[in-house]
Amino acid sequence: MSGPQRGPLRRLIRAFGFTLLILVLAGLAIPLVGLLPDDTGQGEALLARREPAAARPFFERAARGGSARAAWWLGRMQEEGLGTAPDAEKALALYQRAARMGNRDAQKRVADLLSAPRPGAPNSPTPDDLAQAAAWYMRAGQRDDNEARFQAGLCWQDGRGVPKNLEKALLWFTRAARRGHVQAMVQAAETHLALARDPLRQKNRADDLSRAHGWLVAAAQAGQAAAMFRLGELCRDGIWPDARPGDDLAWFSRAATAGDARAQYLLGQRHERGEGVDAFPLEAAAWYRMAADQGHVAAMMRLAEMYFDGQGVFRDRAEAIRLREAAGSADAAARAALCNLYAAGLPAARDYAAAAGWCRQAAGDGDARSRYLYGLLLERGLGTPRDELESAKWLAAAAGQGMPQAQYALALFYLGGRGVIRDAAQAFSLCRKAAEQGLPEAQTLLASMYDEELRSTRNYAQALRWYRRAAGAGDATAQFNLASMFGKGVGAPADPAQALEWFTRAAQAGDPRAAFNVGLLHLSGAAAPPDEVQALDWFLKAARAGDAKARLMAALMYQRGQGAAKNPREAFRLARMAAHQGVAQAQAMLGAAYFEGRTVSRNLPESYFWLCLATREPSTEFDVAQAARARAQVEKRLPPQQLAAIRERVAGFSPRPADPAREDDGLAAVQFLAAPSGPTLPGKTADREDSEVYGIF
Numbered sequence: 273m274s275g276p277q278r279g280p281l282r283r284l285i286r287a288f289g290f291t292l293l294i295l296v297l298a299g300l301a302i303p304l305v306g307l308l309p310d311d312t313g314q315g316e317a318l319l320a321r322r323e324p325a326a327a328r329p330f331f332e333r334a335a336r337g338g339s340a341r342a343a344w345w346l347g348r349m350q351e352e353g354l355g356t357a358p359d360a361e362k363a364l365a366l367y368q369r370a371a372r373m374g375n376r377d378a379q380k381r382v383a384d385l386l387s388a389p390r391p392g393a394p395n396s397p398t399p400d401d402l403a404q405a406a407a408w409y410m411r412a413g414q415r416d417d418n419e420a421r422f423q424a425g426l427c428w429q430d431g432r433g434v435p436k437n438l439e440k441a442l443l444w445f446t447r448a449a450r451r452g453h454v455q456a457m458v459q460a461a462e463t464h465l466a467l468a469r470d471p472l473r474q475k476n477r478a479d480d481l482s483r484a485h486g487w488l489v490a491a492a493q494a495g496q497a498a499a500m501f502r503l504g505e506l507c508r509d510g511i512w513p514d515a516r517p518g519d520d521l522a523w524f525s526r527a528a529t530a531g532d533a534r535a536q537y538l539l540g541q542r543h544e545r546g547e548g549v550d551a552f553p554l555e556a557a558a559w560y561r562m563a564a565d566q567g568h569v570a571a572m573m574r575l576a577e578m579y580f581d582g583q584g585v586f587r588d589r590a591e592a593i594r595l596r597e598a599a600g601s602a603d604a605a606a607r608a609a610l611c612n613l614y615a616a617g618l619p620a621a622r623d624y625a626a627a628a629g630w631c632r633q634a635a636g637d638g639d640a641r642s643r644y645l646y647g648l649l650l651e652r653g654l655g656t657p658r659d660e661l662e663s664a665k666w667l668a669a670a671a672g673q674g675m676p677q678a679q680y681a682l683a684l685f686y687l688g689g690r691g692v693i694r695d696a697a698q699a700f701s702l703c704r705k706a707a708e709q710g711l712p713e714a715q716t717l718l719a720s721m722y723d724e725e726l727r728s729t730r731n732y733a734q735a736l737r738w739y740r741r742a743a744g745a746g747d748a749t750a751q752f753n754l755a756s757m758f759g760k761g762v763g764a765p766a767d768p769a770q771a772l773e774w775f776t777r778a779a780q781a782g783d784p785r786a787a788f789n790v791g792l793l794h795l796s797g798a799a800a801p802p803d804e805v806q807a808l809d810w811f812l813k814a815a816r817a818g819d820a821k822a823r824l825m826a827a828l829m830y831q832r833g834q835g836a837a838k839n840p841r842e843a844f845r846l847a848r849m850a851a852h853q854g855v856a857q858a859q860a861m862l863g864a865a866y867f868e869g870r871t872v873s874r875n876l877p878e879s880y881f882w883l884c885l886a887t888r889e890p891s892t893e894f895d896v897a898q899a900a901r902a903r904a905q906v907e908k909r910l911p912p913q914q915l916a917a918i919r920e921r922v923a924g925f926s927p928r929p930a931d932p933a934r935e936d937d938g939l940a941a942v943q944f945l946a947a948p949s950g951p952t953l954p955g956k957t958a959d960r961e962d963s964e965v966y967g968i969f
Contacts, residue, residue, distance in 0.1 A: 312342040319345070324355030335369075343370035344378040360390045371408060376415045383408035383423065387432070402433030413444060421448035422456045429463065438463055449487060457491035458499050460484075465511075485512060492526070500527035501535045521548050528559065536563035537571045544574075544584075553584030564595065569606045572599035580621075600630060607634040611642040615649060624655030635666055643670035644678040651681075651691075664691030671702060679706035680714040707738060715742035716750040723753070723762075732763035743774060751778035752786045759789075768799035779810065784817035791825060808835030815846060818930025820853035827858065840871040851882060854927030857894040860886035860902075867906055871945060877918055880906045884922045 315330035328349065334342035347366030350359055364385050370378035386405035390396045397405070406427040412420035425444035428437050442463045448456035464484035468477045488506075491499035504523035507515040521542070527535035540559035543552045557578050563571035572595045578584050579592035599606035611634045614627035628649050634642030643666045649655055650663035664685050670678030679702045685692050686699035700721060706714035719738035722731040736757055742750030755774035758767045772793045778786035791810035793799045808829050814822030827846035830839040844865055850858035863883035866875040883903035887896055907915065 311337075312339045312345070315342065315345060319349075319354070324349055328355055338373070340370050340373035340375035340378065343367075343373055344375045344381075346370075347378060347381070360385070361392055364390070371411075376412050376417050376420075379408045379412035379415070380417050380420045380423075383412065383420065387423075399433070402427075404433070406433030410444075413447070416451075418448045418451045418453045418456075421445075421451075422453050422459070425456065425459060425463075429459070438467055442467070449490075452494075454491050454494045454496045454499075457487045457494070458496060458502070461487040461491070461499070461502070465506075481511065481513075492523075495530065497527045497530035497532035497535070500524075500530060501532045504535065504538075518548070528562070531566070533563040533566040533568040533571070536560075536566075537568050537574075540571065540574065553578070555584075557584035567602060569599045569603040572596070573606060573609060600633070604634065604637040604639065607637060608639040608642045610634075611639075611645055615645045615654075624649065626655070628655035635669070640670045640673040640675040640678070643667070643673070644675055644681070647678065647681065660685075660691035662691075671705075674709075676706035676709040676711040676714060679703070679709075680711055680717070683714070683717065707741075710741075710745065712742040712745040712747035712750065715739075715745070716747050716753070719750065719753065723757075732757075736763035743777070746781065748778045748781035748783045748786070751775075751781065752783050755786065755789070768793065772799035779813065782817070784814040784819035784822065787811075787814035787817065788819050788822040788825070791822065795825075804829070804835035806835075815849075820850045820855045820858075820930070823847070823850040823853075824855050824858045827861065844871050849930075851885075852928055853930065856886045856889065856891050856896070859883070860894060860899040863899070863906070864902065867902070869945070873945065876906055876909055877914060880910060880915070881918050881921060884918065885925060888922075 311330035311334040315327040315334065318324075318327035318330065328346070331342040331345045331349070335346060343366060347363050347370060349355060350366055351363035352358065364382065367378045367382045367385065371382045383405040386401040386408070387397055406424065409420045409424040409427060413424045421444050425441045425448065427433050428441035428444060430436065434440075442460060445456045445460035445463055449460045461484040464480040464487070467473050468480035468484070473480070485503075485506075488499045488503050492503060500523050504520045504527060506512055507523060508520035512519075524535045524538055524542075528539050536559045540556045540563065541547070542549055542556075543559060544556035545551065557575065560571045560575040560578070564575050575585075576592040576595035576599070579588045579595065581587070596606075596610055600610050607630055611627060611631035613621055614623045615631055616622075627645070631642050631646035631649060635646045647663045647666035647670065650659045650666065652658065664682065667678050667682045667685065671682045682692075683699040683702040683706065684690075686695045686702065688694070692698075700718075703714050703718045703721065707718045715738045719735040719742065722735035722738065736754070739750045739754040739757065743754045751774045755771045755778065757763050758774065759771035760766065772790065775786045775789045775793065779790050787810050791807045791814065794803045794810060795807035796802065808826060811822045811826040811829065815826050823846045827843045827850065829835050830843035830846065832838070844862075847858045847861045847865070851862045859882045863879045863881075863886060865871055866879035866882065868874070880903065883899055883906060887900045887903055890896060910918075
């Protein structure tokens with residue numbers, strides 16, 4: 273072969289050989305990288321000696337050389353501020369670098385950081401953050417990170433970064449549980465229970481329940497107190513078909529002994545109430561104490577009550593207050609409970625000064641009832657200076673949260689112009705909102721607005737409708753007003769039978785006016801056949817409740833022998849009560865009784881006093897003219913000086929309200945006759961003038 277031909281071939285052979293050499297050397301370089309010095313170990317050694325500044329260059333050099341662990345250490349140092357200022361975003365970037373290089377710890381830490389709010393990232397975590405976090409948890413879980421598996425299960429369970437899917441959540445929980453992750457055991461059990469409730473999986477229900485039971489028992493055997501408590505709940509609620517009586521108590525006891533505060537509180541309740549065990553307040557207090565010491569708010573509150581009452585513990589008011597304050601300091605619900613206890617609890621527990629403090633805090637927490645109660649305390653000046661403006665503000669806040677009692681109270685404020693500008697339309701609107709939520713007193717007020725303020729045939733029908741609703745809910749005022757409308761035929765045709773029914777209900781609820789009206793209906797026979805015995809019984813009920821007209825009617829019936837045997841003494845006593853309350857006819861009766869001397873000893877000054885009172889004002893209920901003639905007859909028999917004193921006494925008279933403690937004041941001084949008889953004093957005959965007086969009684 274000639275020279276020129278050999279040259280190109282030689283060059284081709286040399287190029288091929290050079291390329292082959294490069295490939296061989298590159299292949300040899302890959303395993304040799306692992307033999308090169310790795311600075312990660314030196315960095316860790318320096319970090320162990322607490323020299324982060326000296327360690328950082330070694331980690332940086334190792335990370336540049338491809339060490340995923342060194343990159344992870346750099347992220348951790350940046351996050352924790354080791355040798356540098358802490359910076360969450362820079363730490364995240366370093367962790368992500370290590371995660372992409374395959375470091376399992378970094379993958380999980382990236383997921384943790386992306387799942388939570390981060391300083392400097394006000395909108396974190398974003399949906400994209402959550403999606404990335406779920407992906408990194410699953411990548412770390414696939415590389416045997418058990419906690420990452422558990423977190424991946426939570427992502428699928430809660431729909432964080434992935435669509436909610438209980439089957440996939442169960443897969444991850446089960447993988448973690450099989451490697452001994454106790455919380456995953458509990459979550460696997462809860463997921464099986466949730467799937468057992470799915471109507472589309474009823475054919476697998478028995479298997480789901482069995483697996484749930486197995487995982488909870490495994491967690492309990494691993495010492496998980498929460499699993500023991502959950503087993504107790506499921507036994508108690510009859511979820512396990514083969515649960516035996518007492519299994520629930522056994523699991524609760526194990527959980528309580530293992531330190532579960534919920535179980536300790538529940539055992540306290542059972543020992544206090546004697547549920548499944550003998551009632552033993554001392555044991556109840558001991559369990560409550562264990563739970564309270566762990567911060568269980570309900571246990572603190574109940575133990576405080578026991579210290580107040582000396583139940584199961586020595587009475588200790590200071591310890592009770594300390595427990596309540598600790599509960600209130602720790603929990604918003606406890607603050608609301610303390611507000612309610614001190615402001616509206618049993619009378620013995622009320623403390624308006626304490627109520628004002630707790631209600632103010634709970635109102636600030638946003639609790640609607642606490643805002644309402646604080647508004648009432650401010651309006652009434654209980655435990656805090658009275659302030660109607662501030663009261664209206666808090667009532668408005670509670671009303672805005674839809675609380676009907678606050679809406680009703682604020683409506684009253686608008687009606688009266690207290691703390692707000694008077695506004696009948698706003699009052700009507702608020703009252704209607706409360707009424708539509710079923711508050712009986714609001715329904716009654718709304719009905720009265722239709723009845724009294726907006727009078728028309730159409731509005732009377734509305735009034736009747738709202739009175740019916742409130743009356744049906746047991747509001748005595750509404751029952752009375754509804755009965756009155758039926759009695760008068762307003763808003764509906766007159767119906768004495770309906771009137772009697774609703775007056776009776778109101779009377780049974782304690783309304784003396786209603787009891788008086790029931791007596792009238794029984795006496796008149798307007799709603800049923802006349803029944804004097806029933807009538808007298810209802811008049812006496814109303815009389816005992818202080819109704820002046822009922823006392824007069826009962827006095828008349830006893831005097832006439834209606835509904836009972838004649839009883840002049842009881843008639844006098846009842847008439848005397850009514851007379852002191854300002855009933856003119858009763859005053860006339862007393863005047864005649866003191867003149868006649870049939871029931872009590874004759875007393876002309878006292879007779880004149882009561883007759884003067886009876887005739888001060890016109891009346892359609894009795895013959896005032898006759899009483900005036902009787903007064904004139906008595907006046908003739910008294911000297912001028914005595915008449916002047918009596919008239920002065922008359923001028924100073926004012927009716928007094930019913931007061932059970934004073935009803936019979938002065939009655940002991942009244943001289944009742946042993947055997948009342950005849951219209952005159954013994955040995956005397958009635959003259960024409962005296963008969964003017966006798967006819968009144």
